[in-house]
Amino acid sequence: MAVTIKDVARAAGVSVASVSRALNGRDNVTDATRHRILEVATRLRYRPNDAARSLITKRTRTIGAVLPDLHGEFFSELIRGIDVAARARGFHVLVSSSHGDSDETSAAIRAMQGRVDGLLVMSPHVDATFLHESLPDALPVVLLNAPPDRSRFPALHLDNHGGALAMTRHLLSRGHRRIAMIGGPAGNLDADERRRGWLDALAEASLADDAPFFDGDFSEASGHAAGQRIAALAQRPDAVFAANDMMAVGCLIALGERGVRVPGDVALAGFDDVPIARYVSPQLTTVRVRIADLGRAAFERLVAELEAPGTRPVRAEVLPCEIVVRASCGRCPERTA
Amino acid sequence: MAVTIKDVARAAGVSVASVSRALNGRDNVTDATRHRILEVATRLRYRPNDAARSLITKRTRTIGAVLPDLHGEFFSELIRGIDVAARARGFHVLVSSSHGDSDETSAAIRAMQGRVDGLLVMSPHVDATFLHESLPDALPVVLLNAPPDRSRFPALHLDNHGGALAMTRHLLSRGHRRIAMIGGPAGNLDADERRRGWLDALAEASLADDAPFFDGDFSEASGHAAGQRIAALAQRPDAVFAANDMMAVGCLIALGERGVRVPGDVALAGFDDVPIARYVSPQLTTVRVRIADLGRAAFERLVAELEAPGTRPVRAEVLPCEIVVRASCGRCPERTA
């Protein structure tokens, strides 16, 4: 049988109330008493029972992270960011990596009810309405990279639009005029925003009209397919901007197979800055997203909500990206934020 | 105020005991009563309070996963494997990605006390003694890729030795005689086992004596450095077996920079089968480890311990690896298990 607060009280010759007060740092305890209690508690290796505490405080000091099927690096970095921030504040993290469909997501959310003080939810393609049904009004939620809507939930986004805008501007500044894009899966928010950034930058240069766009789905294979089509084009683009690195890598390989040189014949850029980006040849120019920061920021936003519900406006925050210039878009030593 | 078991009892016209029995599937409840209770419970959207339940049952239906700093793919796959298995059995997963030092690991373990029914702990380099101090005797623990010892904990291992043995044998079967290895960090169990497998295979062919060994630390940079030294060697090896894929990639790049062709001049193999392995050129021959399976198996082992403590012998289980033959070791169409 584990040692309880009663054992500590008895051993210290005080009441359980005093033990509770001393251990929770309340001020209405004599220093002498507190000291004695603390000493006894450590000697007895006392550990408060979280269940009993939660039962009465209605707090678990645990948050849930509900994530879709993410590629390894994104997933691990995100969890890492969340976990580090959570630990710093004495919170625990319950994970659920839901595999795609929204039924499973809402099942996971339901299962977490009562075990968590709040939820971090990432669901890049589903529309948020199902969330409103799955979630009890009382539970604080922060959305990650979720579609913008007039939701009652605060949300955090990577600046997909800004990153794509900056990258396309960069390519334009290098003298490229005909800049193609390989897009991501239909209905994916990140993909849409990246496409929008690309288009906006082209529009600034009055080049948006017949800009070549190729469908993709974020997979290396779809990038490869797009690369093949690009290689076969009568009028090849000066540059190709893939909506993520995996497609850029696929495209790079396809171009190589067709004898199209990068960056000699065509410049190439990606998005995400996955580790692979540094290992392909030429190294890939890309947009770096600070994923761990996204996780950390989301957690902090959630904690703010927990500690002072409703005090901060429910709005979307945007985390900046930075472009990372490497060899695949030609010799460009500078690195722009 | 949330709806409690009392509300359900009142609405169904029975006692709380009957509600509890009905909801927990006990057999001593009339079908009629059970049905009525269930109906009322769903109508009222009743959700049992986990804290109250845990308080009395001493169970949380949650397990903790304490993981070191792993590369993205390994981390996410492992969590995924654990999570899927856990969800199937109605368990939750508390994660903690400790960043290296064992102080933090044991802090994480301590923090999880009382919140979890059992622990999955991965700590490839620390010696397991500190675990014995950090862990209460009562808490079931399964170790992942931990050093073998006369521990009281069951453990699961990837078959690092077997994988390296199989890969080295494969290289030998392709006619390579002088097979170098780039090793992993000192004191790392996986690295040691892989080296041992390589040595054992060489010993079988009486080639172990002056086999070239290069130090590495699992980083791409250390592989690159080793590659440079290999390229500069007067008597180059026929093949290089890197203890992980990242070092193999680094080595590949270094060799390419020095004009050493792979697989023409030297064959190359790695370990892990990370996604990058397929995207380098030539594609990398490597040892595939089924990480999600490792997570799943570890969870199942832990659950077995939870449900029938001490019934299964405390011993180490080993999960097989398979070698994946690609272009980097020359044209070898077959794929061996």
Add this chain to the structure above:
DNA sequence: TCGCATGATGTAAACGTTTACATCATCCTA
């Protein structure tokens, strides 16, 4: 010296379950 404010400490209720035990109705057997 009395009464009162102040501050430390104790008492006990409450949180929402599960479950041992008591109770009660029903059915079967003698």
Add this chain to the structure above:
DNA sequence: TAGGATGATGTAAACGTTTACATCATGCGA
């Protein structure tokens, strides 16, 4: 038909905390 076995249901204790409230001692001003 009495009485015992069986099985459904109810009662209440228990789990280990936190916290509102009561109590008590102390010090201070009048």
